[in-house]
Amino acid sequence: MKGIVFTEFLDLVEEKFGLEMVDKIISQSELASEGVYTSIGTYSFSEMLQLVTNLSGNTGISTDDLLLVYAEHFFSVIKTSYPGLLETYKDPIEMLASIENHIHVEVQKIYPDAELPTFVVEEKTDNSIIMLYKSSRAMHHFGLGLMNKTFEHFNSKASIVLEKIKEDGTEVRFIVHKI
Ligand code: HEM
Incomplete structure (x- = not known):
């Protein structure tokens, strides 16, 4: 999955829920990238899945709605x-x-x-x-x-x-x- 999908996602999480939430979902996930993404890089889809799942757990919003x-x-x-x-x-x-x-x-x-x-x-x-x-x-x-x-x-x-x-x-x- 392309880096632009991750960088835009984390920007949106920061805008809606704050930087603390970005830090929290990154530390709750097991990320080979350690949560450092560049827009042109490629990262595993399981990283996105973990970030969205943890955001859902912390906010109570379903992964589909997110x-x-x-x-x-x-x-x-x-x-x-x-x-x-x-x-x-x-x-x-x-x-x-x-x-x-x-x-x-x-x-x-x-x-x-x-x-x-x-x-x-x-x-x-x-x-x-x-x-x-x-x-x-x-x-x-x-x-x-x-x-x-x-x-x-x-x-x-x-x-x-x-x-x-x-x-x-x-x-x-x-x-x-x-x-
Ligand atoms: C994924 C580009 C229009 C459905 C993606 C990705 C890019 C992209 C860059 C991520 C690929 C990756 O991370 O490896 C575009 C561009 C579009 C466009 C430039 C228009 C000019 C659409 C539209 C739909 C769509 C209209 C509507 C159904 C999806 C879905 C995915 C995706 C569902 C997620 C990957 C998956 O489900 O396996 N697209 N897209 N795209 N795109 Fe598009």
Whole structure:
């Protein structure tokens, strides 16, 4: 997992919960990196999992809700860091349909060691899309947060329903309708 995901996460934790919370979740976790991240480095996903799990334990906020809020913040990072990628799109449904075959392909070119999910488009119309999310990282709520912000970015709104295919969240169906 890329360092930018960690540095942005810890910045957000500091902003919302203070520097003491950053220190606390780092010391509660067993981190090969010792909690020192650079935006271009690569770190194991288990470090993120421990940080989010410990933040959840200390705050009482579910890990899904934490990933959702974090993704909404991460979208603004995407807007600043990869403006060209977003400008390719005029419509949120088109953008979501292109994650697998365009957006994340470009991300993988920038970061060859990025760990990305698989999205399979099952059905698509002008106003709706049904996509299957698959990832051993089970970060579906990170996807949900990015989808929410994608619609907001295009001044649009959607109802997004998640249907767990696998109980552990490694396969989830997203049912998205523009409203
Ligand atoms: C992960 C970039 C759009 C879903 C990531 C990562 C990057 C990235 C850098 C982290 C990879 C790593 O740590 O190794 C981008 C960029 C986008 C974009 C630049 C737009 C221009 C989206 C959208 C979704 C999405 C719209 C909506 C569903 C995800 C998910 C992950 C992820 C769920 C977490 C990894 C996993 O679940 O296995 N993306 N992304 N991305 N992205 Fe995107």
